[in-house]
Each structure stands twice: as structure tokens, then as C-alpha cells.
Amino acid sequence: MTWIAVWRQLKRNRLALLGLVIVAFFIAVALFAPLLAPHDPLAQSIARAGETPSAQHLLGRDELGRDVLSRLIYGARISLTVGLITVVIGAGIGVPLGAISGYFGGRTDLVIQRLIDIMLAFPAMLLAIVLVSTLGVNLENAMIAIGVVSIPVYARLVRGTTLVLRDIEYVQAARAIGLSNAGIIVRHIIPNLLSPLIVQSTLQIATAILWAAGLSFLGLGAQAPTPEWGAMLSSGRTFIRNAPHIVTFPGLTIMITVLGLNLLGDGLRDALDPRMKL
């Protein structure tokens, strides 16, 4: 299945295209934040705190008089980083665990699966909170916590797919040829896991952004004055009556970004579905 074929499938799905546009926009904003931001995201002006949107400050000023738009633009960098790093941690540990569990089965599988069960027994957010509190409260540890909490998602997905792939005839053919187990996992199992992994990761980035915002909102993630979306919501929430724009715009930004990632993920799931390609 080539990327051209995926694109052809994706093009037919309007919602997925919308998701793609949102995600592309989000990534572009994150990459070019210094060029796009009209003001310094950290420059305070207490005297003009809470100003409503104007030509100078399109989304107004926050509770410390900072430019909300600029902070949101820089916040995109943080959210993109959070999304990518947590996925790298979650997939980096979850994929090998799941592949080993599914491929070798038996006692190895049993041990890994029981560990995963234990992790899944706690609500993810609660586990993340416990981890951050243990590791120390800052954004890096929040990313580690979210990454760790997403390990089971990857391990489960990969184990299930590997179980199917392990017995599929082309894997047996590779074994009959004399390819080693490691060779089979690297050459035949992982490449065929890529489609579900890409879909899962797109959705997982959305979840991670939401969780990071949640942790920051609770004061367990990004710390002031970092322009993180969740932290912006948190610090602006006391002014919701007098200056609702301070929380409305970060809230909308989180919502649209997460929606975009989900739409794209769902679209990719359909586009990459092997049953649709024949």
C-alpha cells in the first residue's frame, strides 16, 4: 500500500481532510511560532490586564496583560512537543513489549499482560497524577507520566495485531526460510503494524494534548509563565466572568486541535484499512 493510495482514499473523506487541514495548520503554527506571533508571549502589562480583543491584540490580553494570541501560538509548540514526546515514550516501550508478548506468547506473554492489566486497573489520569507527584511537578515529568500511561494502549494494540500476524502464512514462510525471530519481527511484523500504529498515534497525540492540558490545569504540568494551553485555562479561570476571552480562546484552541487530530486519525484508519484497498 503506497502513500499515494492512502492519499487518494483520504481525499474522498471530507471530515478527514478537515482534520488534515487543522493538523497541518497546528504543526505549521508550532514550527513558525516566532515568525507568526505578533507579540512577546511573556511580556506583561499589568495595567492593561484583561483587555478584550482589539486590532492590536486580536484575541485580547490575559490576566497579566500578555497577548493571548501570541501565547496560544507558542503554546502550539508545547502541545506538539508533548504529543510527539509522549507518543515516542508510549510507542517506544509499548510496541516492543506488545510485539514480544504477542510473538512469543506463553509465560512471557502472561507476565507482560498481567503488568499491563495492573496499569489499566487505574484510571489513566489518576496514574499520571500519581507519577507526576512522585517524579516532581514540571512539564518534562508530565510528559514522561503521560508517555508511561499510554504504554498499555500501544502494548495491547501491538500484541493483538502480532497474534494475528504471527500465524499468518507469510510469517510462516519466513520461518520456513530460516529467518530468525528478531528478523521476522523487524522485517515482517513491525512493518505490517505501521498502519494501525499511525492511526493510534494520531489519536494518542490528541489524548496526550488533552491530558497535558488537564495536568497543567491542575498545576501538575507546565508552570507559569509557560504559555501552555491548559495552564492558560487554569490561570485565566478566575476571570471567566469579567474577561471570558482569557479562557475561551485557549479552550477553543484545545478543542479544535484535538478534534482535528481525531478526524485525521479516523480518516487514516479508513484509508489504511487493508479491506478497503482491494
Next chain:
Amino acid sequence: MSDVLLAVTGLKKYFPLKKGLLGKTYGHVKAVDGVSFAVAKGETLGIVGESGCGKSTTARVILRLIEPTAGEALLGGRDIFAMDARELRQLRRRMQIVFQDPFASLDPRMTVADIVAEPLRVHGIAAGTERRELIRDLLRTVGLSDAHMGRHPHEFSGGQRQRIGIARALSVKPELLFLDEPVSALDVSIQSQIVNLFQDLQQRYGLTYIFIAHDLAVVKHICDRIAVMYLGRVVETAATAELFTRPLHPYTQALLSAIPVPDPDAAQERILLAGDVPNPVDLPPGCRFQTRCRFKLPVCAAAEPELTDVGNGHCLACHLHRVSSN
């Protein structure tokens, strides 16, 4: 039999059934339960039996894709199940397999060239342009062309995919090929083309085949001898002509009667198999075919019949024959 290439004796493969948190074993699927047969060099042995009777498992165990529960398999006199990792690598070059499902047997992410190159890469056969030349030759041998090398499996028809799988199996120059229902998934019109290809290849390279099928019609023209399997056991083996003219086991007779005859006037009684197939986890004592047998005798419920030679290399595991010939 002259020049035995593969001799299998008392082969068993039980799959454990597990349950519970700790995976406690509570029973076994006796997929292969005491299979014995031999194949001579250059011969084609058919293994025939209903789906689920253990044909693929037999092949997979002999190929060491899964470990046997018991039994012995000698390839050229060497015990396959006693081989260490180094000998096993050599074994991979002597025996290969062509699978049933042409859609599942090729990695969808690889090109045809990569698929055929993989065995060459693993065994360090040829390199660079020499390897590419070899792949080209292999593809031509199975009736494909150079132009196909860079394509992916999904761009091919079932028959073409099967040819790619055959090229892959041939790449290591094996002596023995397991053909696990290699034409069952193909259109009837394509089936004979592939069967012809197998026959050509056999002549050219002196290959030995174990041709697995779920009905007798397919194997009639390609096999020298046929082994009929029922629920994990061989119940009858004979030369193909002998088996078709003088089937002795009631199960073989039923399988034969199921083959449609071209001449509508020819008298043919279709023997329908009544009764239930016993669960391979929990087999009844005695003959495993007794629940569906038309000629069941009291002894059939008491003792499992052994596979014995009844003359001319015609082997049979049935009490009926011994009782009637006494």
C-alpha cells in the same frame, strides 16, 4: 520402496488448551496423533483428508515451524527433530513449503523482488547483480516476467501470487516441497495451470512433493501415492491407481464417491458420511472413524486399528479388512 527421502513415524502434535489467569492446561487438541508415511526421492505423495484433520499441522511439524509432541522424521536418514540451530539452517534449504492462501502467503509491504530475495539473503546465496539475475531466472521459471519485480502482491491475481510463492520456495533449490493445498483457493481454470507448473518443475529439478489436498479429485493426476488422513491419523495409503480402483477403508470409499463423474450414466452411489465427527480433544476409544462408519463392528469400539500392509504397499488401518479376509 526405493531411495526413501523422508520417513515419518508415529508423529504426534497435541496443542494444549489453556484457560484461566495462569493459563492452566485442561486438555489437548490431538491435531496429529500418530502419523506415519514415507516419501521416495522424486515421488509425489498426496495427503488427503477433510479440513481440520491435521494435514497442515503435519507439514508444519516436519518443517520444524512448530515443535512435535512425539515421533520421528528422517530426511535422508537424519533426524529432523534432533537437529541443532546450524543443522536446522541447512534443513531450511532442503525443504520448503507453498501455502494455500495466495493472499496471506506474501507480505503485502514487500515487492516481488524482495519476497523472492529474502531466502537468498538469509542464506547468503549470491549477491548484487548476480542475485538479481537469479531472481529474474526464478520468476521466469514460474511463468512471471522481469517487469513484475518491482510490483507489490496486491497488484497480482491469485494464480500469479501463487507463482511468486513458488519462486520463493524454489530459490533455495530444495529437494522436498510441501504443497499445502496450493490450488484450493484458485479458480478452477487456474488450478490446472498451477498443477502443470508443479509437474514441469518436478521434471526439471527432480523435486519430491508432498501434495496436500482436502479432496481426492485434485491429487489424482499429480500424485504417485496417496495417504488418506482422518482426525490426525493416516487410515490408508496406496499407489494412486490402486487407491482409486480398490479403496479399502470406508472413509476412502466415501471420499471417492464424492468425486463427480463426467459420465452421467455411470452408475455411482454417493456414500454420504452420517454421524458426528468426534471432537479431537476427546476421542472415543477404538477406531476414530467408528462414529461415521457404515460397517462398524464390535471390535471397532474396543481397539484402534494399526496401519498394516495388506499387499503391494497398500496400507490400511481398518478392522473390517482383517475380519473379512480371515
